Amino acid sequence: MKEQELRTKAPILLEYLRDNGYSQYYIGLFRLGINYVLRLRSNQPGISYEEIYRTKVDADPTHRPLLHWQRLFRIIERFEKTGVLPGYGYVTIGGDKKYATLSDEFRRVIDIYRQEEPKTGKELMTVHREARLATSFFCALQKQGVFAFSEARDNHIQTVLSGYSCGYRKIVRVVIRHCAPFFDEGVCERFISMFPMTRNKRRNIEYLTEEEIKRVKTVLASPDSGLCLRDKAVGLLALFTGLRGCDILGLKLKDIDWENDLILINQEKTDVPLKLPLRPVVGNAIYDYICQERPKCSTEEVFVSKRPLNLPLRAGSARNIAGSIMKVAGIRQNKGSRKGFHIFRHHIATFLLNKEIPQPVISSVMGHSSPSSLNPYLSADFLHLKECALSIEPFPIRKEVFHD
Structure with a gap:
């Protein structure tokens, strides 16, 4: 058979x-x-x-x-x-x-x-x-x-x-x-x-500093950065929407509503529909890529490989593109530093938290299926974490504890 x-x-x-x-x-x-x-x-x-x-x-x-x-x-x-x-x-x-x-x-x-x-x-x-x-x-x-x-x-x-x-x-x-x-x-x-019972430990969420964000934006906007139009469009999409890498690579031409400036997708991880605004800086980058660099082919996905054969990008491509952007920007080059697009997603979540955006709205923007999915990002919300800190003024501390 x-x-x-x-x-x-x-x-x-x-x-x-x-x-x-x-x-x-x-x-x-x-x-x-x-x-x-x-x-x-x-x-x-x-x-x-x-x-x-x-x-x-x-x-x-x-x-x-x-x-x-x-x-x-x-x-x-x-x-x-x-x-x-x-x-x-x-x-x-x-x-x-x-x-x-x-x-x-x-x-x-x-x-x-x-x-x-x-x-x-x-x-x-x-x-x-x-x-x-x-x-x-x-x-x-x-x-x-x-x-x-x-x-x-x-x-x-x-x-x-x-x-x-x-x-x-x-x-x-x-x-x-x-x-x-x-x-x-x-x-x-x-x-x-016989498997040992252990607690699930979660490391603090890594985040992009303001200086790192500034450098990323600079290289994505520069015509002399050496990045191709495809990688710039992918980077801007990740930076300004917080989409997961798999959803960026899976984005199809029909998912972009150019007339209403919207992105409409079904998320790969949760299969939940998601509607996001298409900001001009992102839309222009995608448009430039489609018109100037993307080859004419029957592939439905927006972003295609340069070789072979103009096919949809593979799963590891998102990390490679993110690594290229960070290398050009001169950030996160130390061993062990997180370099994938998920850290751009973290930036969106913490940025919105710092701007006092209600958590249900942030969960909606991030495409979370559960409100509790936002909890790990709270560890990088320094603005509000500082409000929880207790003063140590009542306690005598030797001056040697602090360094000039």
């Missing part, structure tokens, strides 16, 4: 590659890969893509471009399962180095999660990220000599999890719990019960 599905879909994939300017060499590689999959399936119905790749490795283990075949099979698998065409984000379906070292039982957990969790409606990229974190956890556990749930003891799990955040532990716990129905009763539950 699967063989017939791929055989039917293959012409669509090959035609897409031809129409979008892929080289004949690259198209030939896809044709070879598809034929290889079909040939193995004709002899071994039900063979997985991971097994197909392993067969390729075993057939010629010294052949250098094997990693290219690995990526090729992933793209073909993703297209067959989801219909997603090349260039719309890179997703590892299986076969990364850590996954390949897992024991049969732990590998089964990852396989089940990758197969079953997308059925709940969770984004494929989120499932992939969570599966990779769980894979990393199981690899560390195997270094402790544990290759099955029944072999684990409290000290093994505590050793592996020490130093990791509560969020990391929560994700691993979720992955294992969701796979519990596929294992003997109580196996996964017993394993999860």
Whole structure:
């Protein structure tokens, strides 16, 4: 059945590659890969893509471009399962180095999660990220000599999890719990019960200083900054709207109401509609990009890649653009400094808080589905935090405490 599905879909994939300017060499590689999959399936119905790749490795283990075949099979698998065409984000379906070292039982957990969790409606990229974190956890556990749930003891799990955040532990716990129905009763539950109970600690929200904001605005407005029109438009959109990076990259041409100066989207994270004003400085930047730099193509998204093939920007592009802007502005270049567009979002929230804007209004502007989502930003609302400070005048303090 699967063989017939791929055989039917293959012409669509090959035609897409031809129409979008892929080289004949690259198209030939896809044709070879598809034929290889079909040939193995004709002899071994039900063979997985991971097994197909392993067969390729075993057939010629010294052949250098094997990693290219690995990526090729992933793209073909993703297209067959989801219909997603090349260039719309890179997703590892299986076969990364850590996954390949897992024991049969732990590998089964990852396989089940990758197969079953997308059925709940969770984004494929989120499932992939969570599966990779769980894979990393199981690899560390195997270094402790544990290759099955029944072999684990409290000290093994505590050793592996020490130093990791509560969020990391929560994700691993979720992955294992969701796979519990596929294992003997109580196996996964017993394993999860050995996870140490810890409080979820949240670091203070990082924020942009007034000087940093000034520098960012300067480079985004300067014609000599070296930034392309696309990156300037993306930066201004993030700075003046507070949109999440994923929503900026997913912004479509039809989402902009030019006549009424509005942006109307469905947020990717919450799927909640959001309406925001389109300020002139932002609208002009987007207009300049569309008219002067954006290539003419059928892509619905406003912002497209320069190569290859004018496709929608991938998930990591927002961070790369933000990093470029901050580098040109000469800010946040220290190791560990947050450089993504989310810090622009923090700026919008704290700026509105400082301006005495009611919190329900701020939550609406930020697109929060819950009013409590605004709470973490309060730690950077210094104007109002100072009002909560108590005077220390009644208490004698040695002058050495303070430095000139």
